[in-house]
Amino acid sequence: MALRPGADDVRLIAFYLGKVLLGLGLVMLVPAVIAVAVQEWNAATAYVIGASLCLLIGAVSDARFATRRPLTWAHGMVIVALAWLIGAVFAAIPMYLSGRFGDPLAALFEAMSGLTTTGMSVINDLDHTPIADDVYRHLLQFAGGQGIVIVVLSLFAAGGSRVATLYVSEARDERILPNFIRTARFIFAVAGTFLVLGTAALFVALLSAGFTPGRALYHAINLFFASFDTGGFSVMQSSMIYYHSFAVEIVVMLLMIAGTLSFGLHFALWRGRPRDVFRHIEARTLAITSTLFFAVVCFGLLRAGTYDTLDGLVRKGLFTLVSAVSSTGHQVNVGETYLTDWGVLAPAAIVGAMAIGGMASSTAGGIKAVRVGIAFKTLLHDVKKILLPESALVVTTYHAGKRRILRDETSRAATTILLLFVVTYLLGAMVGLLYGEFDITQTLFESVSVGSNIGVSIGVVSPEMPRGLMAVYILQMWLGRLEYVAVFALLGYLFSLARGQAKAA
Amino acid sequence: MALRPGADDVRLIAFYLGKVLLGLGLVMLVPAVIAVAVQEWNAATAYVIGASLCLLIGAVSDARFATRRPLTWAHGMVIVALAWLIGAVFAAIPMYLSGRFGDPLAALFEAMSGLTTTGMSVINDLDHTPIADDVYRHLLQFAGGQGIVIVVLSLFAAGGSRVATLYVSEARDERILPNFIRTARFIFAVAGTFLVLGTAALFVALLSAGFTPGRALYHAINLFFASFDTGGFSVMQSSMIYYHSFAVEIVVMLLMIAGTLSFGLHFALWRGRPRDVFRHIEARTLAITSTLFFAVVCFGLLRAGTYDTLDGLVRKGLFTLVSAVSSTGHQVNVGETYLTDWGVLAPAAIVGAMAIGGMASSTAGGIKAVRVGIAFKTLLHDVKKILLPESALVVTTYHAGKRRILRDETSRAATTILLLFVVTYLLGAMVGLLYGEFDITQTLFESVSVGSNIGVSIGVVSPEMPRGLMAVYILQMWLGRLEYVAVFALLGYLFSLARGQAKAA
């Protein structure tokens, strides 16, 4: 990486980015076709423009930069970091053409929010949005959640082995099957199964909630993408409130929980090894922290007098917590009421749950339960070392697939990333405070929500929000999704490039 | 430590704790004498009772448990952890007898606050408090700040070498002179010099502020203890507001800064090596973070319209920041006005500055600049490692007395303690929220303030505060002062003891 990158490296990166654009172009064809089918002509032309631009550039780069040079680890990092950025820029094109965003930055926010499965929205007048636009927004979550980068590369690239490195740099370092292609196929199998089952369950629940079959199917598919990919976009501005149905809420909760399970745990469940799930450090951490946070949320809501029935605690408190932990962001309350009607304790607990987020190797965001678990074990380990004579050997173990010994590098990596997340949360909140319009509860809530790719909003994010803050939030979503490492690699790469250029000029 | 401690160990610990009580008893004789001199008879009897109890128990333990057994590292830790607890309990006795605290817990809070140089006060009607009580409160800061434990032990214990271990466990691990006794003498020389110079400067400033010579001397001595030992108690409830004097504020600021310099840097200055100060990682970290925080405070105050003059930014903004960074806690604003009149950004910046706190090996509290600096270097180090090929050797250095290589253990220790502080801050804030009376700005501010032994208050701490929260804050002050390690050691020790007892029973 400290090598000055040459033209060959840039070509290689361009080649793979072209592949990503090809994939994105294909995704955009879906709403284009739907728009034609429902005769939304202006939407149709917008998606054709977006898709054409992606495919055009993708095809040109494919033809011009075709290479058999192997990918290094550094290349992989840079490609992933750039793919999310450039992907969001191109994904924003048809959004901006819809006329529902005040400026290109807002469209970029929406696109980044979709691709990173954050699910914060800044769209104006969502309730009158064309069907094609709705489908596209929800589809972006699926594309981003199931890893547009990996998927596209695994489909297009000649051999699977050399793209496996991309997989690692996207913070999904748990390879559950030896072969990369087989892993990708397993992920697709899981997603496909859930797609069929989840959509069917939602369809039934929506039918019984009073929807007509056509609308029920439409809502079911969109809800599935938003829930299982832990996105959190919604068809109606009122989000889950719109459905007035406990059945829908239960299915959505189950899908959110499924979405936050790591692929590794899905694999264990798939193979009928539930014990692996219960012993896994990540599952345990999440179970413990979520239980604690739920207790605090309940205490806070009861004490504040917000809800005094089991109904309220479950359908509002538990649902919001699950939505936060899974980093989905579906809301059963209007954002502002977290500030005005939830007291002081419950929102703080939600912020805590959001900061931790879900599991690594899933579409969930946040610090990730595994890092919190390992950081906790590290603390215990260090305390134990204090208590024992210096000569004593302290060994700490944890379960992650199998029993593992806690190594110093693991500890270090976990705490470093954890600290980076915390620092980003705080800086984001600080930037929010700079505007003076919001108080610290609001800016902290929102900063953690975007930094963890959650999407539950307390009302700071809106179409009218300050543009500087919007840019910071876009950055936070990108950093949070990539978990920093790939971004640092990109910065290092750009730095070496700039140095090379400066000399040549 | 995992050894089951026996009677010999308990005797050894009791012996040294007795020494600590002897020292505390001597401290209490000072207000007793003053009370007699100014004819405050009830105060006099209260201090005689406190001093007698300390001296009685100290003398008995001295006679009964005298031992020449060497101190182990574990013993040192346990003694230090217990010394602050038991010291605070005995120090609270004359306070409670003054009748100015609603219950013994409040008196314990005040005593712990003084000994740990926190400086939060819960005394009722401070403005009518007898002179002896005022002197005692301020003296406690000096006793705690200059390390009652070390000092007493270094004076009483036969040889200096075996108590050096205590010094380390109190988180002052930078031995600046090879010999312990010489180090202690140097610390005394520094404190003595500052005592003379600082009190003289304050005396002059107070005379010109309109005080009579007698009252000026009285205020000067108390202010010196509260400022140089980064305590923050005050003679009048209105704290620094009472003096209406920029000159007093400037001398106090200089004393606070002197108090937050580590003994190592004092030594460098003393020896005429200012360059060592500027290169030191801790000085640099503090300079950079304080400058940034000051910029944010100014921006926040200007934007909110709180102050629009240089006067306001310096005498209110800068003073409060210095008071926070040095973990002193002198206030130039009434606590509640931070909430009602400072906007949202400036208080957040103050919280950030308080969380970091001052330098290690000083009387300042908080995470400590050296840990923040090392954690930052660790992050840079890890990022550099990402950017370089795996085979490359990454070496990060920092200055601390001399140029040092950043070792993994140093990084690990720094980040672990940093995380513990952050977790404690958040838990303390969460407990505050449980009561529902305070919002998150208040509980976070106050939790960080007590956890860092600062003492700036936004109004949560008061004589009427919830008692559960008060107990939590006492714990936070104790943990913050000991920086966790000694407390963990104590817990481990108690655990092994309990196990031993359980079997014997």
Next chain:
Amino acid sequence: MSNTPSPFRHRRRRNQTPTPPRRRGRTRWLLITPIVGLTLIVLGIVALEAAAPQVDTPDLVVEDLPPLALEPGRSCTRQTDDTTAAEIRAVILPGARVSSTQVFRCPAAYDGLEVSYAGEVVGEVLPRDGGAWAQVNDDIYALRVGPLVGHRELDGFNTGLSVWLPDGLHEQIEEAGRAGRRGDVILIRGTLLRTDPDDGAGLTIRAEELEVVAPSVTIEDPLHVPQLIVAIVLALLATGAIVWSRIVARRF
């Protein structure tokens, strides 16, 4: 290209032969092209969006609504500031018209009060036993400028309340709003419940009276012809590029 894995490149540079200038030039070109290209694309898209045909929607202003009880309405915070809620509650007369924004700023103040509320029914009316749920928006798109179709009067999110319409009332609603259609605007009178036990503690209004104030209106989105032309041209170009790249790929 050197293989020295050092971050201190400038110190070492002197001892190396410079990289061939031609290659360096190509790298620069490879970096500048995408930046220039992206800028052009963004500018083009912005220009295209600005050229969209606009529609006037003055006839969508809903008039003759009762005035709002409070404007804009203060915020309260449960637990730490309950007095504000009490003060607001004290000034709301029975049956006064409230807005959704007001209610969200201080839900506790309105809990259990009899209020009026006016807005557009959006999405769909969801029939249940004994009545139906409707989402009723009272934002600017509902009451003033109409759905965001063919015009650019952006005013932020939709805001609205959930309304329970018992049998006998919801039948009056003909059409709910969706893309290109402003739904029926209704004026209701009912009880506002902060935690409706029949809706999982959701915030609802249980309507008792309903009046359709304005019928639903369909708005044509005029065809954006320049966008159509650009789309056709780009689609042709993209098809061509893909065909070409397939040919190249076969050769590769």
Next chain:
Amino acid sequence: MSNTPSPFRHRRRRNQTPTPPRRRGRTRWLLITPIVGLTLIVLGIVALEAAAPQVDTPDLVVEDLPPLALEPGRSCTRQTDDTTAAEIRAVILPGARVSSTQVFRCPAAYDGLEVSYAGEVVGEVLPRDGGAWAQVNDDIYALRVGPLVGHRELDGFNTGLSVWLPDGLHEQIEEAGRAGRRGDVILIRGTLLRTDPDDGAGLTIRAEELEVVAPSVTIEDPLHVPQLIVAIVLALLATGAIVWSRIVARRF
């Protein structure tokens, strides 16, 4: 005592000879004594404090003060809630009496207003060029129950405002409050400045009129005889213990 450095003591215990029972018993005794002792000390101190002689202070209530402008007064937050400040400001009549607590809850509302303020001068009056600074408290100790001497009516912190008294006014103050003395209670009228430029942007009242409402009062703190007796006994015991320990130490 074993030297095995393992945290898993219970696993190893079986293979060891048990520690001699006598020593174990002594450890327990060494642990229980301090706990029992500490408890006894705390109980004794609490009992002693409860036995303190009390004084009645009804004559310290300051009467005939004008009523407060607001009671208790709402809180505002600069920047995020400036409307509350404006609302409070609107209802304060010129010269109305304010309390320090009110002012701290919303300093912006009172900035520049002409107000009355009543309280006890505490500490000392600090003479400067052209006048003097005084700290004037209006808490319960100042206006109702008197200094916390000989009674136990605890009511929290002192609260008060800084007052600038120009020459001609501060001379009227005879004594400021301190331990065992309630200072002069004064009623002033003046301008409240949120950021007084002559006081480094401090919050002050610049007085224009002053009236001494109640003169200073000295309160005797009655001697706590039981406490005196306990002190003498303990002091003798402590002296004895120290002498004894010196003797033991010489032998050691």
